[in-house]
Amino acid sequence: MTQSASENDLPVVAFHPFRWGDPAHATHLPEAAKETLAAFGVKQPAPALDPAQIELPAVALDAATLAELAAVVGEEHVSAAHEARLAHTRGWSTPDLLKARSGDASDAPDAVLYPATHDEVVTLLQLCSRYRVAVVPYSGGTSVVGGLAPVREGYAGVVALDLKRLDSVLAIDPVSRTATLQAGLRGPAVEAALGAEGFTLGHFPQSYEGASIGGYAAARSAGQSSAGYGRFDEMVVGLTLATPRGTVELGTAPKSAAGPDLRQLVLGSEGTLGVITSVTVRVRPRPEVRVFESWRFPDFETGATALRRLVQDGPEPTVLRLSDEAETGINLADPAAMFGGGPGGCLAVAGYEGTAADVEARRAGATAVLRDAGGELLGTEGGESWRKGRYRAPYLRDPLLDEGVLIETLETVTFWSNLHALRAAVTEALTDSLSGQGTPPLVLCHISHLYETGASLYFTVACAQTEDPVAQWGLAKAAANAAIRSCGAAITHHHGVGTDHRATYAEEIGPLAVDALQAVKHALDPAGVLNPGVLIENLPLRGDAAVTP
Amino acid sequence: MTQSASENDLPVVAFHPFRWGDPAHATHLPEAAKETLAAFGVKQPAPALDPAQIELPAVALDAATLAELAAVVGEEHVSAAHEARLAHTRGWSTPDLLKARSGDASDAPDAVLYPATHDEVVTLLQLCSRYRVAVVPYSGGTSVVGGLAPVREGYAGVVALDLKRLDSVLAIDPVSRTATLQAGLRGPAVEAALGAEGFTLGHFPQSYEGASIGGYAAARSAGQSSAGYGRFDEMVVGLTLATPRGTVELGTAPKSAAGPDLRQLVLGSEGTLGVITSVTVRVRPRPEVRVFESWRFPDFETGATALRRLVQDGPEPTVLRLSDEAETGINLADPAAMFGGGPGGCLAVAGYEGTAADVEARRAGATAVLRDAGGELLGTEGGESWRKGRYRAPYLRDPLLDEGVLIETLETVTFWSNLHALRAAVTEALTDSLSGQGTPPLVLCHISHLYETGASLYFTVACAQTEDPVAQWGLAKAAANAAIRSCGAAITHHHGVGTDHRATYAEEIGPLAVDALQAVKHALDPAGVLNPGVLIENLPLRGDAAVTP
Known part of the structure; x- marks a missing residue:
């Protein structure tokens, strides 16, 4: 037995725009791996571009709009600099990385805003609604499902709303065992603050070093200790949501019969209904x-x-x-x-x-x-x-991509009696698709989250890259999605929907449930500026949309 | 130690229209109680009317509409008979009982419909939307918060949709440990069916003998074994919802990150978004x-x-x-x-x-x-x-009402650090209100549902009835609601919102969250026929409402 985890208390680090995690932990492939790769016919592709060489689209927002936004947060907390825009371009999926490596930064935001308070977030959302500027709520930026690449068409521009300055522990209640945490806090900072009071959140997803509280909530994260500590959505007892129409505060009690559990409507909404600025979570003794x-x-x-x-x-x-x-x-x-x-x-x-x-x-x-x-x-x-x-495992992806390996993960969840059929179907779909493209894959699988009635399946897929690895993976992923759907399983266990899973998600919940979500979005975000096209299809503005809130 | 609970396997019984539970279990007051009551100044009120003497409002629906509804379910499964209408009038709160005792049946439905299948429910909802007939989804009929008394104004009529014919166990999956149960099944029938396969649901609310699966789900029930088995909303892994626009099926996995957990939006919706016709629940070994x-x-x-x-x-x-x-x-x-x-x-x-x-x-x-x-x-x-x-405790209410005691319960839930302040505030509010009316009360309290971060408080209040006990309780209840709200607690732990808590619930979740719920209702029930005025305020039809689906 060892003493409690001090390695969970990691410092916040600055990341490379398109290489996973803390640069200090970047890794190399073992020699044994390189031999295996040669047997798979892997060829070294063109090297990744230097970030400084990547060309960004021209800034679409005019100076007057940027000045109005700057007036809310202060000049020094708005940036249209190359480095800031590139760092906020897309997330960490393999297609995201492949696009960045090849110099495609077409999804770059026009500017990055760094509000410091909940009220600043509300005001920014109102201004963006007025000028029809799409807003990407950005917390850790670790999405692997295209959750940070909204629709641009029909909008005056796109801004990333980086919440890193909302980084306070607002309250710890040792009797109720709850903590109120701002959205921009990253996992290590949360553990350090709670640890000082003898508590832990117990949430350790693989993105732990980079992801933050807002993202955990917005995307229904599940950590590696979920068997003992539960999923993030099970930890949340309260939350504050900033919307273009004002503030929603939810969570008067652990559980109640006071209507639907609206916390569970906001959790998983992926920035489309509002910006989660803080959550109150259950904590446990360290x-x-x-x-x-x-x-x-x-x-x-x-x-x-x-x-x-x-x-x-x-x-x-x-x-x-x-x-x-x-x-x-x-x-x-x-x-x-x-x-x-x-x-x-x-x-x-x-x-x-x-x-x-x-x-x-x-x-x-x-x-x-x-x-x-x-x-x-x-x-x-x-x-x-x-x-x-x-x-450490995700750090292997960058050197594998350097060597010409296509490597990506995907995950799903189902009931126990369907588990083995689902695993077989997804494995077959991936194998058939990639073999058919001339690149037979390795398909690995594990169970890492378990419930009384079912379990998740997490797949890792590796094969040689073709000339167009983004298209190559797109075909394989579509085949896997279809297999998951035909088995009646959920399209994602903890990665989220984003843009990558949107179509399959719509099939999963059906058109009436999509309509219900669209209706909620329209009620809270009448100008439709919040992460348009993420989670659900972006709809044209209705006639009754109030663009000025 | 004794063997497992055979007394949970109770037969389905026919209830008196306004006396609690199985008539075979009706009880009398102990002599000691009568002495105590005399000390409280209790005087015997006018005796309750005989049900047969109670006058019902004229049936508002015309014969043609009734005939169309009957064509869906069969003539023998539509009733506008006195007994059926009276039995479906309101629920089991003390105000409900007091009104019935005094002969007030103004909330009686015009007719009772007994569909046998999910598809029949959908068709009935479509017809009721076309003719703008308000629909009260009726399962066990045990609401104690006015959940069965919708708005009548603006509607062609009101029908109770009694789900008792949807009483099948559709599936039991012993590997996943799930069971799919139709909404009309009552607790004892569920336990009998699951028990035969070695399982239990473990859901034993005080209304166990009368309440049914649909009501447990629609009103977020919590049973007396919630510490071990969880709340009903924690048991549900899937559900089927009939709406005027068609069917919504939710629950592809125990938990997922595929968007918001929409099951938790339907659970607690109290018949306003659709009719839950079946749920899939987690079961446990007996x-x-x-x-x-x-x-x-x-x-x-x-x-x-x-x-x-x-x-x-x-x-x-x-x-x-x-x-x-x-x-x-x-x-x-x-x-x-x-x-x-x-x-x-x-x-x-x-x-x-x-x-x-x-x-x-x-x-x-x-x-x-x-x-x-x-x-x-x-x-x-x-x-x-x-x-x-x-x-047995609720059976005492009827003889107490007979004797002239006003007795009612209410409940709330909060976080641990707020629990004692909440108990004091509610006790004081009830005591002050009723003492101020000349009827000093007994206020009793217990904790019966516990969470890591908080607990419920359940109050029982008893005092002498005034000349107008409905108004008397209304004042006391309003004072308790205000106390709960001022403490920041939830207006209900497991009784639900209904019409009684609607105003306080709106304050609790705030106007934007109410708008979000109204938007979902409008998306699924565009004609606004589902339990209008329950949970959320009944809104006039929007211009774009499609009355014919």
Whole structure:
């Protein structure tokens, strides 16, 4: 057992505009990987452009509009500089990175605004409504589903609304165990502030170093400790939303029967209904101890059944995940050893955090269940290795793209009885699409979020890039989306909808539910300036839209 | 320890139009109660009218419209008979009962429709939209907040849409542990069907004998075992909604990031957005064993802190509740001994259900915490007595009303740090209002639903009736609502909004959130026929409303 996680308290860092995460953690490929890649016919593509060389579209907003916006936040908090615009262009999906590498910055905002208060956000939204300027709420900027690339057509311009100056912990209530956090706070800053009071949020998504509170809320994030701490949408008990028509404050109680739970309407709205400027979240005592262990199962089905037993009948670990045979073989969970061969079978991780007595009891109970279900305990080395490396895997993408590998992830979620059919269908769709394009892929899969009634599936896909890797992935992704839809599963478990999933999402919820969302948007954002085209289709303005609020 | 609950498998019974529950369980007041009542100056009022004597308004719908509706469901499944109309008049709040007793049936529907399928419901909603007939979705009919008394003005008539023929268990998935249940199923029927497969829903509200699945969902019900099994809105993973524009099906996965959680927009919508015709819920294995124990705490604050420790740090019982000193003194939890004097201090109940090992572990852990927090274990007798009598307390209301007592309940929920201030404010508001009317009340309170960040407060109020008890309670209730609002708490924990809480609810969520709900309603129910005036204010038809769908 080790003491509680100080590595969760990371400093806020400045990111490269299109390479993942903290530049200090940039990594290189192991030699073993390069040999594997050669066998896949990977050829080195043209090198990525230097960010300074990338040409941005001319600024569409006129000086008078920019001056009005600047009057709200102060001259020094508006920027139309090349660096700021490029840094706020799109997010972190592989297509986003490929476009940036090739010099395509057509989605760059005209300017970046840095408000410092909720009221400034409301005023900016009112001005943008008046002048019909599209607004991209920007928090960590880590979207991997095109959530930061709205429609530009029909708008006077596009601004990114960067919330990084809304970075205060507004309140901590140790009796109710809640904390009120501003949207621009990043995960490490939240953990540092809560940790000083003896608490943790317990939300550790893979984007932890870069993502922030507003994004967690707007996109319904789920962290790697979701088994123990829940999803972000389960942590939120209150929120404040800035809209062009004013402020919405929700959350008078943990739960109630006072109408629909409107918090759950705002969570997942991806900046289309308003800008979440703060949330009140449930917090927990910082864990005294932690144990992470790895397990081997003979096959994925056996492992999945074992994990299902834990999540349905308990006791439930804090972290629970299972790699399939292919992912176990690549050993993706341990970048240091990646492509070096895994332990065989299917690797699982079970992690426990809490008080010493609680961890001991849950660990003993879960160990008995996992053993009975066919698991072999491998010890803490593999578990600790996964834990320490858990934010590192995405750093491998940039050197892989450098070498000519197309690598991307996608995820879905379904009910337990549909899980294996879904995994087979998505794997087949990706394999068929990419093989048909002459680039047979590796398709790896794991379960990392579990519920009593179902679980998520997270796929990693790698193959050689073709001449047009954006189009290449587009075909594969469309095939995967169709497979997910035909299985009746959700198009995303925690990445969100953005623009990439919009069409499939509309099929998933059906036209009446889309109409309901459009109606809510129209009620709160009558000029339609909030992230147009994200989540739901951008509709032409109605006749009764009040552009001046 | 006893075997699992066979008393949950109750038969469906026919109810008196305005006396609570199963007539076979009607009860009388203990002599001790009558003595207490005399001390309160209670005088016997005029006896309740015989239902057959109550005059109903003339049927407003013409024969042609009724014939069109009958063509959908069959002649034998439409009724404008006195008995059917009276039985579907309002719900079970004390004002509802007082009005019925005095012969006021002004809210009676013109007719009752009994569709058998989801498609019939859709067709009926389309016809009612065409002819602008207001529709009251009616499931168990147990609303205590005026949820069954919509606006009549501006409509051609009002029909009750009774869903009792939608009473099938559509599917049970033992792997995913879900069940798909039609809206008209009542709690006992659900438990019987699930029990046959080894499962339980675990939802046992006080209205269990009468309420049904559709109502649980539409009004965000919470049962007495919510600590262990969760609220009803936490059980729902999918639902089907019939609207005048067609069908909405939600729930492709337990949880996802595919946009807002629209299930949580429908849950709590109280029949205003559509008619929930079925839900898919998470089920659990039927418990092997059960232990219910009672505890005494020296005072409410000590007891509340003890319960908070359990719900925040575990282990959590399946049932957890705490009566304040006044409720403990009256011994409301045990109708047989009511008014006979309680054990002193504050009585709590901790109940455990599950496998033998799970119950043993949680019971041992919770017992240690409760002892450490100042509790005294009284044993299983009081706990079992509470459990066996838990559906009986509401039966006392009818004989109390007969005797001239005004008795009603109300409930709220807030965060832990606000709990005692809220209890004091509501108690004071009720006491001041009723004392000011010359009828000083008893105000009793308990905690029966707990969350990591807060808890519900449930108040029972009793005093002598004045000449106009409906107006008398109206003043007291308004004072309580204002107190709840000024404390920033939720206007209801599990009773719902209905018409009684509509104004306070609008203040609680604010005008923009009300606009958002109105927009959703307009999108799904353009003619505005669904439960008009319930939950949110009934708006005049917009110019663009399509009355013919």
